[in-house]
Amino acid sequence: MIKKAVIPAAGYGTRFLPATKSSPKEMIPIIDTPVIQYVVEEAVESGITDILMIIGKGKRAIEEHFDRSPILEESLLRKQNLKMLDKIRSISNMANIHFVWQKEMNGLGDAILHAKCHVGNEPFVILLGDTLVQSEDGPVTKQLIDVYNKNKGSVIALEEVEPKNVSKYGVIDGTPISDCVVQAKGWIEKPSIEEAPSNLAVAGRYLFTPEIFDYLETTTPGKNNEIQLTDAMKEMVKSHPMYGMKFNGKRYDIGNKLGFLKTNIEFGLKDPEIGEEMKMWIKEFAAGL
Template sequence: MIKKAVIPAAGYGTRFLPATKSQPKEMIPIIDTPVIQHVVEEAVESGITDILMIIGKGKRAIEEHFDRSPILEESLLKKQDLKTLDKIRSISNLANIHFVWQKEMNGLGDAILHARYHVNNEPFVILLGDTLVKSEDGPVTKQLIDVYEKYQSSVVALEEVKPELVNRYGIIDGEAVTENVFKAKDWIEKPSPEDAPSNLAVASRYIFTPEIFDLLEKTPPGKNNEIQLTDAMRKMAKTQAMYGLKFNGKRYDIGNKMGFLKTNIEFALEDPEIGESIKVWLKDFVGNL
């Protein structure tokens, strides 16, 4: 059973400036919960017990969020706000969470390389720290683990995108082995619609065998002079079996303002505390447009 996960969270978050000038983009809240906490909760719900976060300059708030806060806890205890106290304490008990610093922003592939010795020659999960995925079939990470256990090979989450949007994503070139599982022949980074081998895009969740580290070490810098994870994936697909899982659900793109706002609205509608109030307000608001 896979127990280790890596969460890269070192990027600058420039598309959310000035909000991310002093706050990590991964700490931007969806309702009242930081994005990265949602990601950690997905990992934990999938059976992950050990998480390594790759962080960079200005990301100290992430460490503090997952640590205990004695002064805050004492204040809540004095107020007898036990419900909030339990909620706050539970954050630091989600998993064994460790941190390592990516001192230079040299790409996602370089960030993953920082996890080599922590992973210790085991298969592991990667969850991007600024992206949420939801599925009607349970945590997407758990679904990937199930596929890994069946095929004993690296596997990547896939989502179906509109054909005209394939040039925004990494796309699988593969053959179906079941209704939702595809064996990869290649991975194409941001192809034009006419050159795309499919419309199944990589969706920010991965399981890799430890061989990925050797491939990343041999991968020269690519676009933006960064080590691209997709380049190493292409090499891997040529030397061993790799799979993609088209999950039944949705990836929430919070990397831009519109996606962030839509995500908050969708999550708010499902929130047991404010969901009904939001529905009433939305109907009234839309009716007055």
């Protein structure tokens, strides 16, 4: 049983400055819930009970969000706002959440390497702390676990992207073995359209066997002088079976301002409290454009 997850959340969030000067990008809300809470909820819904977050300078708010808040809880209790009290308390009870500091921003691969002692000799999942994915077939992380249980190899979530956009992502080179699973032959980081072996891009969810740490430890700095996770994957696939899983759903790109606004609109339309009213407003607003 896979019970451990790693959530990297140490980046500076420069695309959202000045908002992220004092508040982590992972704490930016989609409607009324921080992005990273959605990520933790996905992990928990997938059977994960032990989560390690990799954080950096200025990320203390993440720790506080997942800790108890006695003063706030007491205030809600006095006001008899019991529904919100239960909601607030549930945040700190979702899983065993631990934190480790990435003292220097040396890349995603370096961040994952900080989890080696915590993970030990077990397979584990990685969920990027600023990426949301939703699928009609249930939590994407749970789907990765199901593929691992069948094939006993590392599994990476994949999404289909427009060929013109492959240069923005890492993509898989592989052979389909089912409708949604591809056995990997290699991984290519941000290829040109001509170089790309497929249009199946890495989508921010990973399941690795512990051997990934051996490759991360020997990976030299690559682009931006950082330890790139994809570089370690390129070497690992030469000796260990790896798979890609195309999920039926959507990755929400909240790494840029327009994607963030679109995500809030889509989530708002699904929200039972404000969805209908928001739909009416959008129609009225669009009519005036």
